[in-house]
Amino acid sequence: MAATSDVLFEIGLEEMPARFLNDAQQQLETKTKKWLEELRLPYKEISTFVTPRRLAVVIKDVATKQPDIEEEAKGPARKIALDTEGNWSKAAIGFSKGQGKVVDDIYFREIKGIEYAYVNKYIVGLSTFQLLQNFKEVILSLTFPKNMRWGDLNLRYARPIRWLVGLYGTDIIPFEIAGVHADRKSFGHRFLGNSIKLDNPLEYQEKLKSEFVIVSPEERNKLILEGIEYLENKKNWDISVDKELLNEVKHLVEYPTVFFGSFSEEFLTVPEEVLITSMKEHQRYFPVKSKDGKLLPKFVAVRNGDDNFIETVARGNEKVLKARLSDARFFFEEDQKQSIEKNLEKLGRMVFQEKLGTIAEKVDRVVKLTRSICNLLDLDETTTYNAVRAAEISKFDLVTNMVNEFTELQGIMGEKYATIFGENKQVATAINEHYMPRHAKDQLPSSIEGSVVSIADKLDTIIGCLSVGIIPSGSQDPYALRRQALGILQIVNGNKWSINLESLFRTTQKLYSELNIATRDEQEIKQSIDEFFNLRASFILKEDGIDQDITEAVLTSGIGNFAYTVEKAKVLAIKKQDESFKQVQESLVRVLNIATKGSDTGVNKDLFENEQERILYETYHDVKSRYREAMNNLNALESIDILGELSQAIYDFFEHTMVMSENKELKSNRLSLLNQIAQDVLDYSDLTKILWKQQS
Amino acid sequence: MNIQEMILTLQKHWSDQNCILMQAYDVEKGAGTMSPMTLLRSLGPEPWNVAYVEPSRRPADGRYGQNPNRLYQHHQFQVIMKPSPDNIQELYLESLVKLGIDPLKHDIRFVEDNWENPTLGAAGLGWEVWLDGMEITQFTYFQQIGGLEAKPVAVELTYGIERLASYIQDKENVFDLEWTKGVTVGDIFYQPEYEHSKYTFEESNTDVLFELFSIYEEEAKQTMEKGLVFPAYDYVLKCSHTFNLLDAKGVISVTERTGYISKVRNLAREIAKLYVEERERLGYPLLKEEATENGSNK
Numbered sequence: 006m007a008a009t010s011d012v013l014f015e016i017g018l019e020e021m022p023a024r025f026l027n028d029a030q031q032q033l034e035t036k037t038k039k040w041l042e043e044l045r046l047p048y049k050e051i052s053t054f055v056t057p058r059r060l061a062v063v064i065k066d067v068a069t070k071q072p073d074i075e076e077e078a079k080g081p082a083r084k085i086a087l088d089t090e091g092n093w094s095k096a097a098i099g100f101s102k103g104q105g106k107v108v109d110d111i112y113f114r115e116i117k118g119i120e121y122a123y124v125n126k127y128i129v130g131l132s133t134f135q136l137l138q139n140f141k142e143v144i145l146s147l148t149f150p151k152n153m154r155w156g157d158l159n160l161r162y163a164r165p166i167r168w169l170v171g172l173y174g175t176d177i178i179p180f181e182i183a184g185v186h187a188d189r190k191s192f193g194h195r196f197l198g199n200s201i202k203l204d205n206p207l208e209y210q211e212k213l214k215s216e217f218v219i220v221s222p223e224e225r226n227k228l229i230l231e232g233i234e235y236l237e238n239k240k241n242w243d244i245s246v247d248k249e250l251l252n253e254v255k256h257l258v259e260y261p262t263v264f265f266g267s268f269s270e271e272f273l274t275v276p277e278e279v280l281i282t283s284m285k286e287h288q289r290y291f292p293v294k295s296k297d298g299k300l301l302p303k304f305v306a307v308r309n310g311d312d313n314f315i316e317t318v319a320r321g322n323e324k325v326l327k328a329r330l331s332d333a334r335f336f337f338e339e340d341q342k343q344s345i346e347k348n349l350e351k352l353g354r355m356v357f358q359e360k361l362g363t364i365a366e367k368v369d370r371v372v373k374l375t376r377s378i379c380n381l382l383d384l385d386e387t388t389t390y391n392a393v394r395a396a397e398i399s400k401f402d403l404v405t406n407m408v409n410e411f412t413e414l415q416g417i418m419g420e421k422y423a424t425i426f427g428e429n430k431q432v433a434t435a436i437n438e439h440y441m442p443r444h445a446k447d448q449l450p451s452s453i454e455g456s457v458v459s460i461a462d463k464l465d466t467i468i469g470c471l472s473v474g475i476i477p478s479g480s481q482d483p484y485a486l487r488r489q490a491l492g493i494l495q496i497v498n499g500n501k502w503s504i505n506l507e508s509l510f511r512t513t514q515k516l517y518s519e520l521n522i523a524t525r526d527e528q529e530i531k532q533s534i535d536e537f538f539n540l541r542a543s544f545i546l547k548e549d550g551i552d553q554d555i556t557e558a559v560l561t562s563g564i565g566n567f568a569y570t571v572e573k574a575k576v577l578a579i580k581k582q583d584e585s586f587k588q589v590q591e592s593l594v595r596v597l598n599i600a601t602k603g604s605d606t607g608v609n610k611d612l613f614e615n616e617q618e619r620i621l622y623e624t625y626h627d628v629k630s631r632y633r634e635a636m637n638n639l640n641a642l643e644s645i646d647i648l649g650e651l652s653q654a655i656y657d658f659f660e661h662t663m664v665m666s667e668n669k670e671l672k673s674n675r676l677s678l679l680n681q682i683a684q685d686v687l688d689y690s691d692l693t694k695i696l697w698k699q700q701s
Numbered sequence: 702m703n704i705q706e707m708i709l710t711l712q713k714h715w716s717d718q719n720c721i722l723m724q725a726y727d728v729e730k731g732a733g734t735m736s737p738m739t740l741l742r743s744l745g746p747e748p749w750n751v752a753y754v755e756p757s758r759r760p761a762d763g764r765y766g767q768n769p770n771r772l773y774q775h776h777q778f779q780v781i782m783k784p785s786p787d788n789i790q791e792l793y794l795e796s797l798v799k800l801g802i803d804p805l806k807h808d809i810r811f812v813e814d815n816w817e818n819p820t821l822g823a824a825g826l827g828w829e830v831w832l833d834g835m836e837i838t839q840f841t842y843f844q845q846i847g848g849l850e851a852k853p854v855a856v857e858l859t860y861g862i863e864r865l866a867s868y869i870q871d872k873e874n875v876f877d878l879e880w881t882k883g884v885t886v887g888d889i890f891y892q893p894e895y896e897h898s899k900y901t902f903e904e905s906n907t908d909v910l911f912e913l914f915s916i917y918e919e920e921a922k923q924t925m926e927k928g929l930v931f932p933a934y935d936y937v938l939k940c941s942h943t944f945n946l947l948d949a950k951g952v953i954s955v956t957e958r959t960g961y962i963s964k965v966r967n968l969a970r971e972i973a974k975l976y977v978e979e980r981e982r983l984g985y986p987l988l989k990e991e992a993t994e995n996g997s998n999k
Contacts, residue, residue: 019790020828022813057811151815153826155842157784157853164826165842167787195794196804257810288834306834314806321807321833321868328770328873335768354951359959 009049009066010133010174013206014140015191017168020057023256025149025163030055030222032147037062040143044136045071054210054220056259058195060147061220063206067173071130078104080122083113097122137178140171144182158183168192172206194218194260197310217260217311225255229307232263233291236305240265243294244305247285254289258309265293265305266323272330273302275337276421282411283329288322336406340418345426348401355403358484360473360522364400367465370516372396374461377512381504384453388431392454395435398423399458402436416440442492449492449499456496460509463489468513471537472523472530490541494567498545501568503639510534538564546574554696555581561691572641573690580645587697592655593648593686594693599664600683603676612674617654617661624654625682632685644689651682702801704776704866705881708754711778711860714796715752720780723753728935729942732757733779733859737934740821740969741976742781743843743855747987749783754862758942760949763898766891769874773897774890776862784853785842793830793840793858801869808833816841819962821969822848825857837865847973901949914943914961921968930976937968 021029034053041048041064049066080086080100088094093108101108106124113120145160152161160183171178171187180187191201191209193216201212210220219225229251233244255261272280277300284290290304304326308318353365361367375396379389402408402419411418420437424430431454438455439462441447450456467486470476477486497504514530517523523530542564546556551574559574580586613619628650635643664679666672686692702710716722726736733755734740742749755777763773782789790811794804802809811828816839818824825841839859843851863886866878876887921936944961947953953961980986 020811020813024813151826153842153844153854154852155785155854155856156787165785165787196809257812308808309810310805310808317806318808318833321835324868324873325834332770356959 008069010069011172011206012048012064012067012137012178013061013170013172013203013209014144014178014187015059015061015168015170015209016144016166017059017170017192018162018166019164021149021163022151023057023253026055026057026222026256027252029060029147029149029163033060033062033143036143036146037064040140041067045074045130046133046136047072055222055256056218056220056225057256058192058259059218059220061170061209063209065207067133069134070132071136073130074128076126076128078124078126080104080111080124083120083122086111086113086122100124134173134176134178137171137173138180140178141180141182170203172203175205192216194310197260219260222255225258225261226251229255229261229263232261232307233305236263236265240303241296242301242303243296243298244291245294246291250285250289250291254307257289258307260310262308262310262312262315263305264308264312264315264319265303266290266319266326268302268304268323268326268330270302272334273300275330275334276418278414278417278421279333279337279407279411280330282414283333284326286411286413287329288326290322290326332410333407336410340405340407340422341425343405345398345401345423345428348404349398351404352400358469358473358475360475360524361469362520362522364403366520367469368397368400370465370513371399371458371461373516374464374509374513375458378457378461378504378509381509382457382502384457388453391429391431392435392457394428395432395439395454396458396461398428398432399436399439399462442488442495445488445491449496453500456500460493460496463493464509464513465516467493467537468510468530468534469517471533472514472517472525474524476533476537486537487541490538491545494538494541494545494564497567498571503566503568505566506538506564507535510538535563542567542570546571549575551575551578552581554694558690558692558694561694562687566639569639569641572639573645576641576645577690577695581695581697586649589645589649589652590692590695590697592652595659596655596679597683597686597691597693600676600679602665603673603680605677605680605684606673608677608681609674612671614671615661617657618675618678621651621654621658622678624651625678629685636688648686648689655682702869703879703881704862704886707800707862707866707869708778710799711796712752714799715780718750718782718786718792720750720752720782723751725753725755728938729758730755730938731759731941731945733777734818734823734857735821735938735941736779737931739779739781739857740823740846741930741934741973743783743851743857744846744849744973745977745980745985746853747783747980747985749781749855749987752778752780755779758897758945760897760901760942760945763894763901763949765898766876766887766894769876772863772875772890773894773901778858778860778862780858780860781855783855785856789856789858793838797832800865802832811840814839819966821846822966822973825851827856832865832868835864835868837861837868847976848970849973849977901946905946905950907947907950907952910943910947914940914947917943918964918968921972925968925971925975928975928979930972930979933968933975934972937965937972940968941965 030053034051037051047068048064052063054061081096086094086097097111098108100122101111101124104124104126110124111122114123149163152163154161155165166183166185168190169182169185169187170189170191171180172189177189178187189203191203191213193199193201193213198216198218201216203209203212213220219228230246233246236242237244280300281292284292284304290306293301293303293305295301306322308315352368353363355364357364357367372393375392379392402415402422405418405422407418408415416437416439420433423433423436431452434452435454435458438450438452439458441450441455441459450459466484467489470484470486475484497506514534518527539560542560543556555574555577558577559570564570608622610622613622628647632644632647635647662675664672664675712722723738726738730736736755738751738753742751756774757777758774760773762771764771786792798804810831812831814827814829816825816827823846825843827841829836830838830840837860841857843855843857845851863875863878867875870878872878876885876891878886880886880889917936917939921933921940924933924936944965
């Protein structure tokens with residue numbers, strides 16, 4: 006084993022945003038590994054570290070030089086390398102020279118019947134110390150959600166780079182970025198620590214710790230959790246640790262110390278959600294509950310420093326929280342002095358989207374859509390009344406002081422205030438639920454009213470946006486249209502609602518076309534709506550483990566009744582495993598394929614020439630009504646089984662009947678019969694799309 | 702430490718860093734950033750180091766002197782350094798120490814906060830500085846101003862004077878803060894706070910304000926056409942303040958609102974461009990000055 010040394014790189018920066026750090030650490034690791042691999046530098050292990058002020062990597066046991074390697078270099082073909090007399094050509098001489106060899110080193114090897122000239126090359130490995138100076142490439146290849154410039158430089162980076170450390174063993178690796186030269190000098194905690202002289206890479210973690218910097222995020226995480234647990238036990242509290250918040254907090258500090266503070270009990274009259282949001286979102290505090298789940302007037306926070314003067318820090322934080330909560334309580338009281346009606350008036354002055362008018366106008370459409378959906382679902386009068394009322398006042402909380410301050414509480418405050426203003430429970434709940442699902446894994450509305458208004462609201466946003474050309478692409482989806490479309494499909498499917506989505510799309514589209522604000526052609530809009538939802542539907546089916554071919558088969562004629570479409574897909578997925586279904590599918594596909602050669606112009610029994618034609622006709626008529634009934638009952642399995650009864654008759658028919666007859670009348674009659682059958686098959690799904698696995 | 706001493710301390714500190722001490726700009730504005738001393742001077746290649754107190758008017762925040770935290774007009778201490786010095790964070794932290802804030806006794810953090818003012822076509826990256834959980838300063842590296850790229854980059858520090866004072870003096874109500882010995886913020890500002898709120902929300906003549914907006918806008922345009930950057934910019938500030946008064950009164954509808962904002966934005970952008978052109982035409986006087994100064998020093 007060749008000699009090895011350890012490597013340390015540290016990039017010192019002004020405080021990076023907490024949200025950048027997880028990914029930055031990940032990138033630093035993968036990009037360093039890749040870089041070392043490309044350089045063929047053997048090493049034992051890599052550790053990476055991040056804090057708000059630094060990114061660091063320690064690589065253990067890196068060989069002092071690249072290993073020497075022997076390589077074959079391929080040259081010209083034999084007939085070019087040698088002239089007719091067997092002498093080396095200019096090409097051959099050039100090739101060997103180019104590789105630092107002479108013609109005597111050339112040998113031939115055959116590739117695909119042709120002989121080529123080769124030489125063996127011996128490449129001496131470069132020194133690691135030299136190669137490490139290019140680590141700059143790795144540092145500059147890190148990407149961040151947002152970059153900035155500073156001083157008079159052109160470089161863009163997460164935050165200004167203020168120092169660099171590069172050590173190979175005990176030696177400084179010289180390189181420079183943005184006017185900063187690598188050295189062995191690092192910096193401790195901004196206030197508690199001093200500057201640090203690093204003698205070798207392996208002392209990095211320990212030396213930084215002695216200057217109050219915990220470079221390992223996992224360790225900071227652990228320290229915070231321990232601090233929280235200590236308080237929980239000591240005070241008999243229950244502190245639920247929100248993962249996202251913990252992740253942010255650990256990246257806001259280099260040396261975490263957990264402490265707690267209190268606020269006045271009088272603020273507990275403000276809704277819990279408001280208090281929690283204020284603590285979590287604005288102040289990055291962990292809310293505290295009693296063991297029986299009651300919110301306590303306490304909070305837990307993390308200081309970037311030690312526990313000296315922690316009382317001062319706690320009191321300062323209490324003061325800030327008090328001001329915040331006073332504001333919140335003021336808002337809560339002020340909002341209650343308004344009325345729902347007064348708030349609704351103000352919605353007329355609030356923009357929904359520049360091209361799509363005001364929130365009040367949106368609400369009008371959502372109310373109409375809510376009515377249509379209630380009708381389609383044949384809901385009873387009370388439910389319809391509640392759903393419509395919920396739609397009417399679904400957005401009234403947007404103009405409250407509280408939602409203005411805490412946007413994330415939209416809907417939640419709507420429910421609270423609606424209850425205070427005397428709306429019934431169903432209406433109040435639906436106001437909150439109409440925003441659900443709020444994110445990918447969120448729960449669906451629990452009530453029918455909430456589900457209906459949720460669909461209406463989302464449908465309006467999606468179709469409105471698509472009508473004026475706001476179409477999500479790539480990572481661009483500012484109005485979260487994809488998530489909202491998924492939400493609609495999940496709600497419809499979750500409730501097993503029998504509702505034709507395309508007809509709802511058309512209803513919404515009509516509401517917009519009456520407004521005359523669409524910037525695109527009606528047909529174009531229709532197509533883009535259908536495609537958009539089709540893609541979301543495919544996504545859901547894929548999540549359900551349905552193969553792509555089946556998804557295509559069931560979605561060819563649109564989403565239709567989505568809950569039933571999902572059922573059909575699941576049935577076909579099972580049938581696809583069943584060898585006997587292959588016969589059925591093949592027969593039906595034959596019908597589908599040939600049916601495209603004509604259309605249904607009516608069937609005349611008198612024109613049947615043979616028994617098989619007559620049997621197919623009769624079987625079809627026997628099957629048809631049962632099939633349609635099963636379809637109406639949304640029985641996906643029964644429907645396809647009934648269609649399957651046609652299979653034998655179809656085989657026999659094709660065996661004995663020439664569909665494309667010379668006789669035009671006969672031909673048209675046969676195509677008509679097949680088209681009638683095909684139409685029924687297509688109502689189920691386009692079976693031609695289904696692919697059978699090659700039997701091995 | 703009273704507010705007056707705080708201001709003196711900050712002025713001394715930044716003066717020692719070779720900042721030009723300016724006085725508040727004499728046209729109404731919503732933030733120190735909108736002073737031409739920041740907004741225009743941050744553009745172009747000329748070095749620019751400046752510090753000043755800026756009274757900032759936010760009509761919508763008027764509370765008739767009844768709210769302990771909100772004011773129609775508050776004070777900002779504004780520092781601009783272009784290009785941003787490498788040790789700007791340290792310089793800033795030193796200023797806190799001079800204000801009597803010992804970092805070892807507190808929790809001071811730099812929390813990501815990117816600043817954007819679409820009305821001025823301006824954007825920057827940086828932090829809000831937290832002192833034991835309270836935001837006391839906005840710390841921004843300008844990246845773009847008036848739709849133009851900021852190069853070299855100016856760094857802007859905006860101290861919220863009243864915020865900081867409420868911490869230093871440990872007062873809960875802004876009106877109880879001591880401005881100077883024996884005089885409180887309330888003594889000086891209660892009456893104007895009340896009257897400006899009453900004016901803004903009740904007594905302003907909406908028609909007159911709308912008319913003023915148009916007049917200021919016209920004047921800004923015609924001045925700009927004559928290549929007079931600073932007078933034109935003054936009228937843009939007047940447009941902006943007039944718009945804020947109307948907006949606070951709630952008389953601007955949604956559609957109008959967007960229209961007004963984009964009017965102000967377009968004017969600000971054009972003036973920014975014009976400023977850069979004018980400075981170039983004048984041969985970047987500040988750039989030369991610095992060159993000779995450095996020369997004579999060496």
